[in-house]
Amino acid sequence: MNRRGIEPLSCAVAANLAPRGLRRSALLLALLGACASFGAAAQNVLIRNATVHTATAQGSLEHADVLVGNGVVRAVGKGLSAPAGAQVVEAEGRPLTPTLFGGITEIGLEEVSGEKSTVDQTVALGADTKEMTVRPEFDVTLAYNPDSVLIPVARIEGIGWTLLGVGTATGGSIVAGQGGVERLDGGPDPIGPRVLFVRLGKDGLGLSGSSRAAQWMILDQLIDEARGRIAPGHHAALLTPAGRSTLLKYLDGGGRIVFGVDRAADIRQLLRWSARHRLRIAIAGGGEAWRLAPQLAAAKVPVFVNPLSNLPSDFDQVGASMENAARLRASGVAVGFSEGGASHNARKVRQLAGNAVAAGLPWADGLAGLTRVPAEAFGVAGQVGAIAPGQRADLVLWSGDPLDVAQVALQVWMDGRAIEMRSRQTELRDRYLHGDTGLPRAYPAPAR
């Protein structure tokens, strides 16, 4: 738990690091004040008088306390008393949530999207468009860079974890490979199980001989191979030994498969196909998912939508609607949020949830889409996505409604430690925030 990047934050350090503006902020004064009066290395933290959004069946608790010890939540309730030496944070009624899910991203897999040398999210071993190579065993988490500047940028906005996604490219296949959940604490390794990604619909056309129909043909062929109905070495065989065993693991419900798909017709085929093979699937995108809401609910398929996708941006989502999330939820579908391709701006995921709420989704479901729903879908519900005893103390104290872009994260804790609310972006901001002092800004601030 003592991972790089999350050094325990001494309260004095926090106060010093806070830029002048921050120190002026009345909101933070209370927090820093509370902080300053207690030991820097406190293992126990009591966050007092918060509006605790547990993201569990307990719902939201007003004027509640959360006690943290050894990096996990020890207790949630009213009038908790602080153990000796505990750091006490007065929340003054502000919202406290679990750290939020940042969506399916490539955080730590790409530093600058336009620079290939910094991007690791796809595998394409085949020769351009002519050759399909299928490597379900490809595990993108092995390329994860915990020193990415994207991580603090997302973290200080209350984004505590993400599902690393896998892209597709010509020379690869619609079976993209595996990702996994990373906590954005600066640690190197994923938590929870691997997740397999498959691309359907228009974005898979270039990998399926230019027809959506061939996507099912290819998937059936791969299943035949994984199940041994196509022998290794057979001219139709596409998989390596590792690929066969990887795929087999997912076929028996042993893992979650995320399908990127938007069109209702494709989703309908997906539901039939996955039922036939008894797969545990989730949908990412789901632009027209609302049109199959009852079927998705019956099949218990969680759907990760982008509620801002309300235009017929392509012929796979002519039926795109701002009300997608609300309609899905009304039918009983578990709804989560993800903006395709958003890594640098993963923090925007709050805006996705807020707009879904503005378009009719109940607020608690908006929060669930950033906490409980993804945690359960991707097998990490015992660790993140809820405030409950035994959960990791990955917490965010907000200036106000966490789903409203008008509010910000005031303090984030990872494993019970208050993180330094700094990123490369706050460094840049502070370098240019203040007036000219004669020396170029490249010199450290006190010198100027």
Place this chain on the structure above:
Amino acid sequence: MFRPLLAGCGLALLAGAVQAATPASASPASASRFTQDPYPSTYKAIAAGPVLLQHATVLTGAGQRLDDADVLLRDGKVVAVGRALEAPSDATRVDASGKWITPGIIDVHSHLGVYPSPGVGAHADGNEMTGPVTPNVWAEHSVWPQDPGFAAALAGGITSLQILPGSANLIGGRGVTLKNVPATSYQAMKFPAAPWGLKMACGENPKRVYGSRNTPPGTRMGNVAGYRAAFIDASEYLRKSAPKAAAPQKKRWWQSSAKPANGNGADSEKDTGGKRDLKLDTLAGAIKGDILVHIHCYRADEMTTMLDLAKEFGFKVSAFHHGVEAYKIADRLAAEGVCGALWADWWGFKMEAFDGIQENIAIVDRPANSCAIVHSDSEEGIQRLNQEAAKVIAHARLAGIDIAPERAIRWLTQNPAKALGIGERTGTLEPGKMGDVVVWNGNPFSVYAKAEQVYVDGARVYDRADPSRQPKSDFLLGQPATQTGGVR
């Protein structure tokens, strides 16, 4: 005589210009050919009676906030803003208590219509990527008025917007300013007598697009050489086009009456400089200040290069667009009267966007005479520029910069209007301005804010509560996928 019809758009001539926006072939005597418009606006405001919006919190867009205030619209104009206004007996009264009212939102950077939805190959009309210098192309000739994005933007309060060519080219072409009303032609949306924009682009895009083809430019220095070559041509063109000296040459007895050999004398209008050149027309119009220059530029150092380029050739930069590093030169931008049209939080998608910060707009807004603008460059973002501004306000507060709503609204109204040269006619709720108004369900700077009613020139063109005032693109008609079926 030589001043074009549209000269001074955004200045004193405007009222007259509106009247004078009579069709087209505006006579060569009154308009420079650089800014003649053979594709003129046919926009007509939708007929509407007087409207009195009552008891709202009004952000005027000119920096004021008025509580429990009324807005009176008549004959397409804002007539009055204030408390307990009197209205004609035939006025439609709208109880806006608890609501907020702002000027119509203006997006200075949109590709609606030129990169419309659905984004199929046949619709990719925004970048003339056949050469790096294409000031001869006009974005309006690519605008598909049936882009469903226009109506979606209207539901987000957008009443005016500039449609720009893309950023593949050093000089991408002319942008056009539209009123956001449904129409079957772009001319019927065209903001009457608004000046054109000229789209230019710095940095990675042009050098990537052309460098990868092994044609210039392949570097940033190649970019600048490309701008300079184009403006040298334009300066020469302009010089040749200038009216001859006022004093008529005295005819000498030894001179024949034949035309001079160089052909310049053949020009009866004394301003053509020979064969007309569409590229140079546009650049000459920019140098003369009749076409407003909008430059896609991310890095601070490149923006300063472009400011020098502008001085070298005597044009003015109206706005830098995207400018993720604008905060590094905020004082200079304000001092030179250059707007920064910026995103709230987008960054990192390419190297020149690596230094983006969420306080960019707030820092650019800080100096005196600043002109900070929230822009979209996105069919999604344009629907909620208010939310983008809300993010800026929230993060600025965290950095110790408090920004009141009446100031922030200017990023979406007054400032973009200024950058588009339509600031004398829209962008604020001042008497005489166009009746471009949004009624919000509350404070617009929130994720929960919704435009409930949108007025353009005094007409209710969108109403969230009235399906008869919710326009829909032809494209969406008869699409089974849009039907709610049995779901809800």
